[in-house]
Amino acid sequence: FFFFQAEDGIRDFCLSRGLGDVYKRQVSTQSTWGFIKITGAFKLILKKKKQKMSKKPAQAQKAQPAQKAQPAQPAQTVNQFVESEGRKIWVPENIIRQRERNQTYATKLQELRTRRRQDIQKKRQEWLKRAEAYHKEYQQAERDLIDNKRKARAEGGFYVPAQPKVALLIRIKGINHVDPRTKRILRLFRLRQLHNAAFVKINKATTNMIQKILPFVTLGYPNRKTIQQLIYKRGYVKINGQRIPLTDNKLIEEHLTKQNIICVEDLVHEIVTCGPNFKQANNFLWPFKLSSPRQGWEKKRHPYQNGGAFGNREDQINELVRRML
């Protein structure tokens, strides 16, 4: 039957089976003849245009042949006969080109991967270094405390360590029947839910705020282990307003490089020592969602001092957090 043979490229108009350059294989007299026709007609147009315009035929003529070469297939010939098992197999041109493209992509991917691996290794070295430095710092701080105490005792005096700079606030009461001021303050501390916990820098401002919400929270001064455990186990971070689990240091680095915090240990250190970037570090952490404490609360309606639960329980917060973690 009659079937219009297609040339490859964008110019053909027939309904083909979409097998790429299958049709290139099929040499047809029709299409080549049609091809001749095209160029013939083209010359006809040019001739006609030449007759019409007297001034700029040269430019048009120059432009057209140059442009005509472009849509034609690339000049380099692709050897489409591939040796395989002693025979020459004809492979469609676009398959050959596809293989080349895939090859270049594969090598690029390989390079990218090795580069990535090297980057990560470098980063891990840095994290190791920092963690080590912090460990030494913590140990030093402990030793200093002991030494100072001993020295003071030896002189017959007392050593008063610095007041704690960071507190952990845990919301004790639920969201019902809360007066507006308390509600507001709790919201400012990011304690919008029962058993939410958040670190808070201790200064005059926050102390006064805490005073106003005391019956609704319990607070204390977390030690390093508490802070670490909270961040490792219940650590979620705020990225783009979303609560993302802290599974990779990459999350921290992407966010807090400016504050020179690039790994979890940096974050922990910043909170523990209440460093200069405490605000950023703390705000980066989403408020911790703790469980209700195992072995339960003492009367939540009474202050801790009276055998209850709310209010400042200073170091005893650590024991509580162990039970809530």
Add this chain to the structure above:
Amino acid sequence: TQSTWEFQFHKNITIYLEKMLARPQVSVFNSANAGEIVGQVTLPGVFRAPIRNDIVHFVHVNLAKNTRQAHGVKTNAGMQHAAESWGTGRAVARIPRVGGSGTHRSGQAAFGNQCRKGRMFAPLKTWRRWHRKVNLTQKRHAIASALAASCWVPLVVARGHRIDDIPELPLVLDDKIESIEKTRDIIALLKRFRAYDDVEKVARTIKIRAGIGKLRNRRYRQRKGPLFIYSNENAKLIKACRNVTGVQICNVNRLNLRLLAPGGQLGRFCIWTQSAFSALDRIFGSYRKTGQDKKNYQIQRPSLTNPDLSRLITSNEIQSVIRRAKTPVRRHDLQKKNPLKNKGALQRLNPYANVLKELNRKQNEQNRKKREDAIKAGRGASKQISADVKKQKRSQRKKSRDWVRGIFNQLDEASKRDQERYVNLATN
């Protein structure tokens, strides 16, 4: 500049020209001898019109409405009563009821579409808009599409025609067939060109229609066979073809969409006479010029010059410049692993943790060892102490114990005395 515009114009024209000039020659067959080609005709431009089945469907659907005959329900059907509602308070529904007495009908509900013997909802009216006007250009585009489709074997075969053995598509025969008078000659011709299979198909499939239509003068249904298209008004072909089941005839000047795309389905098997085939250029024109008989009609330009999307996408031109498909990036693991328990998670976050653990372990080892050594060193220490020293120590301990006991005894006695005094006070 004018030159670039002209160049652009040329470039666009070139594409269309290539298509137009890419019209091949169609063989004209000798109607007496199927093997003999007596001439060549260039494929008319209309056969390269874009195949717009959406336009064809729209036009067909609307033109099909034009042969409808008005019908309606009797205007007063179901309303020929003086029925009135009884109102409330009679323990019956408020529907109008037939008045009077002496018959079952009295008191029965009337008028409503829900009532027995009532009028239907929205009684059908004859002034329903039965006919549809379709734009002339749309109709012309539809015909052009149908013609274009009729030269593609896949479409014609998909429509159901049996054309496996015909010599060429489009099938163009010389003008001698216009003067064929006899039905048997037409049948012989169809057999000669292997088109009789299509006719046989029609005869085979004549069935009684399902449904009420069979009682309404539409008793039989059958498939469509070949369509003869002629151009001479006085062609005897018409009478010859009339009685052959399935075969239809059409004048090229009055091409009918219902013949070219029956049921709105493109791809009718058409058999052309040479003059009819050649006339198409005059009637429809081509991409280069408008039609003469259809005045100012320009064949539609297709929106895609190459509609073969799969071929386009797999072509080198496109594949070499498109980027890689993006893999969906997951921000974080779907399940958070607890680093305090999961060693891998901890290692990922804090590579120092393992180091520290190792350090602590070593430290613990050392401490334990030191303690053990100290204990070992202290063992048997009591053996070193002399018996006198032990005795002395023992007696010292006894002394201090006795002293403490003595104090407790004193306290007990004192409390006893106090109790007695209190009791005495109470009784007295």
